[in-house]
Amino acid sequence: MESRILRPTLALYTVLFLLFLYGPMIVLTILSFQSADGGPQFPIREWSVYWYEHLLGFAETSRVSQLPVGDSLLRSIVLAFMTTVVSTVLGVMSAEAFRTRFKGSGPAFYLIILGMMVPGVLVGLGMALLSNTLGIARAWWGTSFVLHVVYTYPFAFLVMLAIFNRFDRTVEEASLSLGVSPAQTFRRVTFPIIFPGVLSAMLFSFTLSYDEFARTLFTAGRDLTLPLAIYGTFSVEIYPNIFAFGVLTTLFSFTLLVIYGLLMKRFTSKASRYSGQEDA
Amino acid sequence: MSCTSNTKADRMIYDLELISVGKTYSDGTVAVSDFDLKVEKGEFVAFLGPSGCGKSTTLRMIAGFEDITNGEVMMMGQNVTHIPPEKRPTSMIFQNYALFPHMTVRENVAFGLDVKGTPKAERNRKVDRILDMFDLEQFADRKADKLSGGQRQRIALARGLVVEPEILLLDEPLGALDANLRRIIQNELKLLQRELGITFIFVTHAQSEALGLSDRVVVMSNGVVEQISAPRELYRRPQTPFVADFIGSNTVFEGTAKGAAGTGFGMIETPYGMMKGVGQGDETLAVVPAEAFRIAPLHTPDEIRIDGVLAERHLVGAVGHLKVRLPGERDVAVEVSADRPEVRALTLGAPVTLGIDPASITLIHA
Numbered sequence: 159m160e161s162r163i164l165r166p167t168l169a170l171y172t173v174l175f176l177l178f179l180y181g182p183m184i185v186l187t188i189l190s191f192q193s194a195d196g197g198p199q200f201p202i203r204e205w206s207v208y209w210y211e212h213l214l215g216f217a218e219t220s221r222v223s224q225l226p227v228g229d230s231l232l233r234s235i236v237l238a239f240m241t242t243v244v245s246t247v248l249g250v251m252s253a254e255a256f257r258t259r260f261k262g263s264g265p266a267f268y269l270i271i272l273g274m275m276v277p278g279v280l281v282g283l284g285m286a287l288l289s290n291t292l293g294i295a296r297a298w299w300g301t302s303f304v305l306h307v308v309y310t311y312p313f314a315f316l317v318m319l320a321i322f323n324r325f326d327r328t329v330e331e332a333s334l335s336l337g338v339s340p341a342q343t344f345r346r347v348t349f350p351i352i353f354p355g356v357l358s359a360m361l362f363s364f365t366l367s368y369d370e371f372a373r374t375l376f377t378a379g380r381d382l383t384l385p386l387a388i389y390g391t392f393s394v395e396i397y398p399n400i401f402a403f404g405v406l407t408t409l410f411s412f413t414l415l416v417i418y419g420l421l422m423k424r425f426t427s428k429a430s431r432y433s434g435q436e437d438a
Numbered sequence: 439m440s441c442t443s444n445t446k447a448d449r450m451i452y453d454l455e456l457i458s459v460g461k462t463y464s465d466g467t468v469a470v471s472d473f474d475l476k477v478e479k480g481e482f483v484a485f486l487g488p489s490g491c492g493k494s495t496t497l498r499m500i501a502g503f504e505d506i507t508n509g510e511v512m513m514m515g516q517n518v519t520h521i522p523p524e525k526r527p528t529s530m531i532f533q534n535y536a537l538f539p540h541m542t543v544r545e546n547v548a549f550g551l552d553v554k555g556t557p558k559a560e561r562n563r564k565v566d567r568i569l570d571m572f573d574l575e576q577f578a579d580r581k582a583d584k585l586s587g588g589q590r591q592r593i594a595l596a597r598g599l600v601v602e603p604e605i606l607l608l609d610e611p612l613g614a615l616d617a618n619l620r621r622i623i624q625n626e627l628k629l630l631q632r633e634l635g636i637t638f639i640f641v642t643h644a645q646s647e648a649l650g651l652s653d654r655v656v657v658m659s660n661g662v663v664e665q666i667s668a669p670r671e672l673y674r675r676p677q678t679p680f681v682a683d684f685i686g687s688n689t690v691f692e693g694t695a696k697g698a699a700g701t702g703f704g705m706i707e708t709p710y711g712m713m714k715g716v717g718q719g720d721e722t723l724a725v726v727p728a729e730a731f732r733i734a735p736l737h738t739p740d741e742i743r744i745d746g747v748l749a750e751r752h753l754v755g756a757v758g759h760l761k762v763r764l765p766g767e768r769d770v771a772v773e774v775s776a777d778r779p780e781v782r783a784l785t786l787g788a789p790v791t792l793g794i795d796p797a798s799i800t801l802i803h804a
Contacts, residue, residue: 328536331503332594334523335530336550336601343524346553350540 183408190401198396209402225399230387233298234368237383240299241306241367246359248307249314250352253322254344274312278372281305286376296379305373310366314359321355354425361418365411451515453479453637454500454605460508461495469495470661473509477605480635482628484652488684489643492661494609497641501530501607514604529603533610535590537582543593544569544578550601568596588619595630605637612647624651645685649673657681673727675716675800682725682802689770691724692804704801709766710744713794717801725800728773733760734780735793742794746770748784762790 193204194212213225252270256263282305289301296302329351333343349356371385378386384407391400454477461469470492477483485493498504500511502523510519518526538546545552547569551561569575572592577585582593591611598606611627612620628651631638642648648655649669657664657672657680664684665677676682682690693708697719704719705712713724735743749769750761758776761769772792774781784790 326534326536328532328534329538331501331523331530332532332536332597333538333549334503335501335526335528335607336553336597337524338550338553339524340522342553346549347538351538 186401186404189398190405192398192401196398198398198401209398210406213399213402213406225388225391225403227384227387227403230382230384233381234384237298237303237306238364238367240303241310242360242363244307245311245314245363245367246356248311249318249359249363250356252315253318256319257322257325257327270315271312273308274310278309278370279375281308282373282376285373289377296377298374298378298381298383301377301379302374302383305377306367306370309370309373310363313362313366317359317362318352318355321352325352354422357418357421357425361414364414368411452476452512453481453514454639455512456496456500456509457512458509459496459499459506459511461492461499461504462507468661470499471508473663475656475663475666477637477639479637480631481654482631482638482640482652484640484642484648484655485658486642486645486648486655487658487664491658493641493643493656493658495661496658497530497607497609497639500605500639501528502526503530527604528607529598529601529605530607530609531591531594531598531611533613535587535594535614537590537593537597539581539583541582542579543574543582543585546582546593547574547596547600549597554601564600568600572596587615588623591615591623592626595627599630599634599636603636605639606631608638608640610641610643612642612644620647627651649685657684659684674798676725677800677802679723679802679804682723682800687728687771687773689726689728691726693722693724695720695722703796706801710764711742713742713799714740714796715799715801716797719801720803721801722804723802725802726770726794727798728759728771730794730798731762731770731772731774732793732795733772733774733784733790734778735791737793738795740796742796742799744792744794746790746792748786748788748790751784751786760784762792 188202189198189200190209191205191207192198192202192209193206194208196203213227215224256267285301285305286296289296294301325348329347330343333347334340338346369385370383371389374383374386382390388400388403454475456473456475459473460471462471463469473496475483485496487493495504499506502518502521502525506519510517512518513527538549541549544565548561548565551564556564566575569578572595574589574592574596577589577593582590585593591614594611608627612623615623624647627638627640638652640648640652649672652669654666655669655672656666659680665672665681667675667677672681673686676685676688679690682688691706691708691710691713693706693713696705696707696712699705699714699719702716703714704717704721705714706721706724707713708724715724735741737743744764746762746764748760749763750759752759753776756776758774758781760772760774762772763769770792776782
């Protein structure tokens with residue numbers, strides 16, 4: 159049989175591919191446990207959690223200054239949160255609008271999608287020039303925030319569009335025909351049904367904004383976001399504390415994913431709670 | 439009701455009145471045109487036709503889900519043409535049930551009253567009563583989408599009726615059910631409608647449903663109303679070639695008009711001889727229902743007789759479905775009572791003389 163050769167080959171390929179994919183993360187994790195006098199490369203002199211202590215400020219003073227991430231981390235989280243809220247609300251509303259064809263819906267669609275297609279560096283530069291011309295001060299909560307929304311909103315929009323595509327319109331019609339207003343129908347019928355999609359749109363917006371670099375680079379102004387702050391430390395000298403930070407921020411992302419997964423599971427199982435009793 | 443034109447009838451308030459209602463899409467496609475209908479309170483009207491004939495579109499225009507581009511819709515004397523669906527005194531039942539998947543059966547049924555802010559005691563009383571009526575109490579706390587098709591359609595009916603609509607609109611409500619269940623729910627619907635006295639507008643492509651349930655049937659094809667009649671009348675007196683072809687199993691003979699032949703009768707000359715039938719005399723088609731053929735002619739003076747040969751015979755229970763081949767390779771469908779001796783004596787290939795009573799022939803325009 160063909161599959162006797164094909165299947166193991168494909169399996170091997172998949173394993174290698176995954177290794178390649180996660181290689182950087184594995185290396186980063188290993189190096190983060192380097193000893194205090196070790197550098198950001200192999201070999202590991204001695205396993206330790208020194209750099210984690212250093213990062214969190216528990217280590218005694220050393221020749222390496224502490225990573226300046228505290229404020230920038232807070233900024234990035236606040237920015238990602240603001241972006242998530244605005245992009246998701248916009249995404250849901252515009253996807254709802256696109257359920258019916260309206261005049262100019264074609265061009266409008268491509269204009270929205272453009273936000274995720276155009277190169278980030280160009281938009282960032284353009285925004286910087288524009289704000290200079292108009293005399294608007296650049297700030298992470300202003301110019302950067304706008305660009306983050308422009309960037310993440312198309313993702314939220316596309317997710318919601320896919321959700322509405324599979325949405326059974328007759329449940330809304332059923333609600334309307336019972337005498338329920340369109341606003342109440344959206345709140346009581348449509349929204350609960352599309353909620354898993356809204357969660358996905360939120361996750362997309364948050365993670366995309368959280369580690370956005372190119373657009374933020376030119377528009378953040380004086381106060382840096384997390385990706386910019388980390389990049390800034392590269393230009394001096396690299397120590398394993400940056401790896402320790404990388405591991406922690408990856409864990410943070412995983413936590414978000416787990417919360418997302420749990421919410422989805424809770425939501426979908428709520429709908430099928432009675433499935434086991436059907437024949438009872 | 440008969441279409442009398444005295445002033446009293448004109449001023450009568452109908453539950454539902456369609457005045458040359460039509461819908462043309464923006465690309466020029468005509469979905470429905472010139473739909474006229476008056477429905478009295480408590481009437482059961484079926485819209486019947488092949489898929490794509492505009493019956494569902496018309497129903498959705500009545501519900502308010504489709505824009506009406508021509509004409510007007512009146513409900514209880516009020517013009518509702520441009521009133522949104524939630525403000526119309528209608529409730530719609532869908533083929534796919536359209537239950538709210540995130541709610542229990544009880545929540546589904548209570549939804550309309552709940553949003554309207556009906557006091558809790560009154561709401562519970564009404565919901566309990568209707569759950570009981572549809573035999574749904576034991577499922578009340580289950581999720582609606584985990585029940586069988588028949589149960590789900592009952593939930594949808596309960597949900598639609600609990601808000602006490604004046605007119606219930608049903609869009610192929612039995613289409614997704616198997617034959618057995620369809621018959622059961624069909625009976626329930628008929629009883630329910632009689633009991634409640636609510637006007638029902640029922641869309642279907644199944645003849646048996648339309649003819650078995652309704653007081654009047656609206657036959658549609660290609661966006662046009664072909665005929666509006668009581669079921670029996672539709673069978674006996676089709677008015678257009680489409681209806682003659684679509685309803686029952688009729689044979690249509692083509693011919694040339696030969697003028698009137700006594701009051702209410704006309705004459706047509708067909709390749710099988712002169713045929714007298716109910717009409718004016720200027721029609722060119724003679725429609726003969728399958729059960730109007732006699733295989734043992736009575737030889738009354740009026741009777742039309744055609745000679746043929748028995749080509750097929752199927753006995754289904756008490757009914758014999760025959761196919762008789764006339765000269766010119768023309769097959770006609772004949773339905774007779776299977777236990778008659780002359781039917782049992784028939785042999786395939788043997789000559790048969792078909793007799794038709796002129797009163798059972800309908801003359802129509804091509």
